[in-house]
Amino acid sequence: MSNVAVKMTVNGQVVEAAVEPRVLLIHFLRENLGITGPHIGCETSHCGACTVELDGKSVKSCTVFAAQAEGANITTVEGMANADGTLSALQEGFMQEHGLQCGYCTPGMIMRAHRLLQENSNPSEDEIRMGLSGNLCRCTGYQNIVKAVRYAADKMNGRQEAAE
């Protein structure tokens, strides 16, 4: 199988590589680029541990070929901190509200929640639960993840005191 050339922007860095056409984006990110934040949990697009942002959409990177990401702008959890290196409101929310335990789903959860808040800056609890329904967590029972997203929404909307 001949390789194909791909070029994409990952967390603000332009990367170029030659890959087999069958290589999945999650493997490309993890094994070619060493970006190991996104995880593999199921290979059937159910768990969402591999969720990354691709051109303004949440995608499960186990279900996208690296070649399909040609020209794309990709953000992973590694690119989620604020420009000055401090934690983003979502990252802070997950920590403050105990929205993670083993941490395996967390990179995907944060990426999905990030997109959710981009599209709905003030989601209700039901909207958060529905918005995260493509991402599975085995540890938390989601209750504190919902709180973490609310924390971030409040902080991003300037209701910092309400969050604290």
Next chain:
Amino acid sequence: MSDAMEMTLEQREATLGGIGCARRRKEDVRFIQGKGNYVDDVMLSGQVFGDFVRSPHAHARIKAIDTEKAKAVPGVLAVLTADDLKPLNLHWMPTLAGDSQAVLADEKVHFQNQEVAFVIGEDRYAVSDGIQAVEVDYEDLPALVDPKQALADGAPILREDVAAKDNVGQGPRKHPNHIFTWDVGDKGETDQAFSGAAVTVKEEIFYHRVHPCPLEPCGCVASMDKIKGELTLYGTFQAPHVIRTVVSLISGLPEHKIRVIAPDIGGGFGNKVGAYPGYVCSVVASIVLGRPVKWVESRIDNLSTTSFARDYHMTGELAADKDGRITGLRVNVLADHGAFNSHAQPTKWPAGFFNIVTGSYDIPAAYVSVDGVYTNKAPGGVAYRCSFRVTEASYLIERMIDVLAQKIDLDKAEIRLRNFVKPEQFPYTSSLGWDYDSGDYHTALNKVLKAVDYKALLLEQAEKRKRGELMGIGFATFTEIVGAGPSRNCDILGIGMFDSCEIRVHPTGSAIARLGTKSQGQGHETTYAQIIATELGLPSDDITIEEGDTDTAPYGLGTYGSRSTPVAGAAAAQAARKIRAKAQKIAAHMLEVAEGDLEWEIDRFKVKGLPEKMATMKQIAFAAYQSVPEGLEPGLEAVNYYDPPNFTYPFGAYLCVVDVDRLTGEVKVRRFYALDDCGTRINPMIIEGQVHGGLTEAFAIAMGQELIFDENGNIQGASLMDYFLPTAVETPIWETDHTVTPSPHHPIGAKGVGESPNVGGVSAFTNAVVDAFAHLGVTHMPMPHTPWRVWKQCEALGIGE
């Protein structure tokens, strides 16, 4: 120092971030930034990949394996079969239960997806191509999937390798497919209780086959340094030290030449206790190739091959007087252990601690008998977020007490209050031999009844029943047995189930502690530091916790069965106390007083009656490296190996309210109120998180999870397409509460909590679902309570349309 002196006692205590505070988790900082280090993130120079050719048949003879084409696939480096492992005597491996398990199928396969050959290649895609190219010639054999049929006369013999043996490690056998019989209790006394009883009830209760399914599957990276003769094995190990010993015993490599590292683990729930063929094959492949070999299972591999949980066919019987006071309990179990007896229980306990089955109730006579059998299913039988077989036991008694309540028309809360072990009976010895350390069951249940306004719920239910609507109220008032365990009761491969902690205090007053356990999400880096902070008077933020590297951590038996806090947490407290005792000698020297003139206060020793004369632990730490009294070694460190005097017995009272749609069979969990008593609470935030997670797993088990096999042994739905993991949408809202009844024998009174919600949760859901139908004469409904099954119940009752 002047700052510290100005602080109030409360401020000084708060500064420590010790026991009882909702400290934010130290491990989160890396996880929220994508900087965790899970086993699949380990990428060593020259690393290659390995994966299995798996059997499509549940039971078949292997006539031939042709690996030539596979070896010719570009990128494939080697293919291993049982014949390649035979000269090393590694084609079979011993199990923790005294049986042996095929590493690669040797002449026969015994379950679908069993490991048949191991293909190693430069990358995972080449390996995948290689797997496709391996040709295996099978002769299909009839499969056994029903454990009752397995014991029938003339049933196909599954394990030809042990067919002639009268013992496969756990006592006499009575059939070639039989593994063991284990019984406990006084049979005669129990029979007598039944023969004279005013009321008896009997119910067949099946606890179906499920899987812990942590989000991260199992895996390892084996790296053999052939020059030094040293093996480094990274892996998803809940018990890294045990794995080191097992690898040494199996491979013949000396134990000091093996370094096992469990990096961050993405959830375990029992799935990552065992030793699997993937580990052995990776080690062998690394020895053969001289390169690091990574094996990570897929989700389908995980659900269909590495340890399942439960599969207990139970028959429960209760005898009682006319007022519902239980006089006898009899339980018979047929335990389906699959193809190899590789369940993970303490060695002497073939059915784990199933004899905790008397639960929270004072039952004078009880008898339990368990038979284990082989079937053509994946091997295992782990504790899925519960102590050993405790959730099965708790399910049995919590179901049976409801069956009895319905039989005599007694309220389901009242029957529990009548039968609870009373507070003044503790320490309490059960009729099946356990010594319950402490408990106050009445207070716990009464608190829940009040919090939910139980009387109002009963009135509402009565109203709804009049209207033909289905509403159920389910209780679980469970007792756990955790903290395995005292070495007189518990060992794994002969090694006592102690645990350990080693603490080093540095000159500037910060510290590192290493423990023999391994967190998989429980937050040990946070909570152990809190214990040590309170004991030592040093801030938890200044204490690093390290686990999982057998070269640095003291030997311990690992994290499962809620044993970390009861055992290693106790070791942490005891090691800290050793340090404090030495610190007192140094402080006395510093302050030029006798040791006995000093008293401890939060973070310092003070001279009695002269409070301004004091030395903080931070000051003492420096002195320990500078000027110790004559005859005392410099330095400030200690290690403790803690062999617990007893188990701990956490308990709880749960109440679940469901509404059932009789036309669709859908069960809506309207309310779930969980009161847990885990003794002293180290970090309430983490406890609450553990309870949420455990209840969600219990919800999944009761309402949807099931590993199903067809009559040919084909596993049905071993991927997340079918296997139910609840999302945020289905998961109910959890309400939590607590009482605190410390353990009298644990250094800080803590009991452990991670698994209680699973033990109590599953029964509470089923009890609520059955209660919705109780007025229609239904006494039991088998799990999982999917809409289809519940609707079938409605249909059978003529209310389905």
